[in-house]
Amino acid sequence: METILEFISKHIEMFYLIILMIFVGIELIGHVPSVLHTPLMSGANAIHGVVIIGSIIVMGQAHEIISLILGFIAVIMGTLNVVGGFVVTDRMLEMFKKKK
């Protein structure tokens, strides 16, 4: 218990950030028309592709073979998430733009 409290107070600014971001996320989505739900979900899907940063960091410090392999797969999967997510979202939104 003590160590968890210590962890929280050591990273307290991150916890503030989390709380704020929860509210920002809710504010942002609050009044979106249902027409945009699918593209929005897809766009949000692309944004959590930011997890790729973690895979790059881990890959850049990997030494032994299994970590290298796992890291390599992680980078590929993260890239798939980012690229696929943004491209699919853009394709959907392209449809919306065509109206007059």
Place this chain on the structure above:
Amino acid sequence: MQNILQIIYLISSVTFILGLKFLGNPATARKGNLIAAGGMILAIFATIFLYTTETGEHLGNLGFIFGGLIIGTIIGWMIAKKVKMTAMPQMVSFFNGMGGACAALISMIEFRHLVSSGHYETASAGTLITIFAGLVIGTVSFSGSIIAYGKLEEKIKDFSLPAGQFINIGLLISLLGLSALMISGNIENTSVFYIILVLSVLYGVLFVFPIGGADMPVVISLLNSFTGVAAACGGFLYSNNVMLIGGILVGSAGTLLTVVMCKSMNRSLTNVLIGNFGGSNATAAATSTTFVGSIKEVTKSDAAIMMKYAKKVIIVPGYGLAVAQAQHVVHELEELLEKNDVTVKYAIHPVAGRMPGHMNVLLAESNVSYDKLVEMEEVNPEFATTDVVLVIGANDVVNPAAKTDPSSPIYGMPILDVENAATVIVMKRSMKAGYAGIENELFYKPKTSMLFGDAKKSLSELVSEIKSLG
């Protein structure tokens, strides 16, 4: 260098927030997506070139990193460009699964690193919690998303274990229990980590398996927010604010989006998750309800006459229209009828297609003008003054059982009140049940007539029939 990296992360975080904000408005949505994508590219390259470890070293293995980036980009780009608009929902699910897997792999590597470097015993509980949370949430998101993908592709059939609920709860408890014991140091055997991994995969699979039909978008949206949280765990692990902000933002926005979707289908989230919408129940309902009455077929020429001399026609497009790729022909029919002074509107159910807004995307693709698409609440009172309703490949969203039959799995879902119109023409390939797997009483009503066949073929024949009427 570190300072520049932090500034870039700050800029990227702002682009994510702005991107999401712009995505919420049809006029700015595309720009929002591009802004967020730009921020992502910036963050990725800044990390590769500017990130330094605690000992001040730059990242190595650049060959592998760029190799992975290039392979991922090519594959991702090709899949995303090639996929049909009708298959969008499962594509989102697939890419979401990739993100989840990425988060889980990061946890796995970090865990192995802790163990091999001998820091495992001294690692803080906080670090361990983020590693385990990343593993469990990421893995559940991955396996769940892949099952959701398979179900929407119709490669995986609905299936639920007897007492599936109890198995799931048992799995969840053992998952959390084992993780807690490992984190608190009560289990010292590090291979238990992999047992947790296996249990997580299993949980994700069994969690999504019994959830059926129309509830799939809700599950995908929920898994989407899971992956956001898993990404945020990585942010904690590396004290990386951009990962934290991106992850939490998606986590919270995704959760709200899930709730909003549930609301538009008039279902509670617990209801979806505990799932009495499940496959077994749905098939049970399908076999137990049979309707007396007969099905009436209509010829294309009769249908053409009915529509040409109507004052108002409302088209109810469903997934069947999308599958048949008939969105262009339907637009042709609409223009033709308008030329004959018929008012034509499209009634869009919130979950028409496979996801909220999916049908709008499909119709926009074939240049149907925006103001012709009317949402459910607005269009429902209009059915009473409508001469002909043309239901194309929709089933569950016009099923009166949602209002009248409390035992129906879709009971409580708001539907389009097409039965209030003077006549209803239903275009369907066959009498097969809809996605939720239940019979539709509407088809047996006296004012309903059926037009069997492929939607695209039937529609183009209808168009030429109407043309031949002069």
